[in-house]
Amino acid sequence: MNIIKTTSEQQFNETGAGIIASLLQSNPRAILGLATGSTPVGVYEKLIELYREGSVSFKQASTYNLDEYIGLPANHPESYRWFMNEKLFNHVDILPENTHVPSGIEADPQKAAEDYARLLDEAGQIDLQLLGLGHNGHVGFNEPSDVLQGPPHIVKLDERTREANARFFNSIEEVPTHAITMGIGSILKAKQILLMAKGEDKADIIATALKGPITTKCPASFLQTHSNVVVVVDQAAGRWI
Numbered sequence: 540m541n542i543i544k545t546t547s548e549q550q551f552n553e554t555g556a557g558i559i560a561s562l563l564q565s566n567p568r569a570i571l572g573l574a575t576g577s578t579p580v581g582v583y584e585k586l587i588e589l590y591r592e593g594s595v596s597f598k599q600a601s602t603y604n605l606d607e608y609i610g611l612p613a614n615h616p617e618s619y620r621w622f623m624n625e626k627l628f629n630h631v632d633i634l635p636e637n638t639h640v641p642s643g644i645e646a647d648p649q650k651a652a653e654d655y656a657r658l659l660d661e662a663g664q665i666d667l668q669l670l671g672l673g674h675n676g677h678v679g680f681n682e683p684s685d686v687l688q689g690p691p692h693i694v695k696l697d698e699r700t701r702e703a704n705a706r707f708f709n710s711i712e713e714v715p716t717h718a719i720t721m722g723i724g725s726i727l728k729a730k731q732i733l734l735m736a737k738g739e740d741k742a743d744i745i746a747t748a749l750k751g752p753i754t755t756k757c758p759a760s761f762l763q764t765h766s767n768v769v770v771v772v773d774q775a776a777g778r779w780i
């Protein structure tokens with residue numbers, strides 16, 4: 540596991556974006572697994588900058604997002620499809636049909652999860668999976684539990700996760716109770732994983748995830764079983780690792 544401790548917000552974002560940009564430069568047809576949340580926002584801004592400078596293109600790339608809230612349509616400002624369009628896709632040369640986010644509005648969410656699983660299988664191996672980290676050790680929306688699931692599936696969100704994400708909604712009541720997420724198996728299939736975390740509030744959980752026991756109670760701990768993980772943290776999140 541390669542741990543990179545950055546010393547400024549700018550370096551944090553540049554490091555994450557640099558890893559993604561180098562992949563796209565060496566393999567323009569790269570398949571990227573992307574994440575939402577506040578952590579990757581600056582990384583996406585930097586990637587847009589690199590695209591505008593002409594140093595990176597997404598024209599032949601394709602993307603698969605980790606997760607989506609159940610019940611939020613693509614035009615809801617808190618849906619992850621909207622987030623991705625706003626924060627990255629609308630500003631680079633990626634073809635819309637090459638961007639994939641699970642659908643949160645299907646009448647049968649279980650089937651939507653199975654459809655996403657099929658789509659991922661057809662796509663082949665993800666070259667690089669970008670991940671943020673939840674305060675409870677979740678990755679994507681794989682919440683701590685007695686059991687974890689491998690393929691994409693429906694999850695009931697932890698109250699802690701809903702509270703953490705309530706900052707993006709008008710009230711906690713508006714935060715969906717369920718989501719569709721890639722499973723831990725889908726995530727671990729990626730060729731390379733880029734885990735990013737910043738801020739003091741992530742210091743304990745990232746140490747637990749990377750140095751503690753591998754347990755379903757901390758889904759991110761399964762990243763210890765992957766042979767190609769790069770971890771990018773700031774000083775605050777990285778203090779115990």
Ligand SMILES: N[C@@H]1[C@@H](O)[C@H](O)[C@@H](COP(=O)(O)O)O[C@@H]1O
Pocket residue numbers: 574575576577578579605606670671672673674678679680700704
């Ligand atoms: N489903 C997302 C995760 O993919 C994300 O990594 C995590 C951390 O979010 P943040 O980066 O805002 O701390 O929480 C969200 O709930």
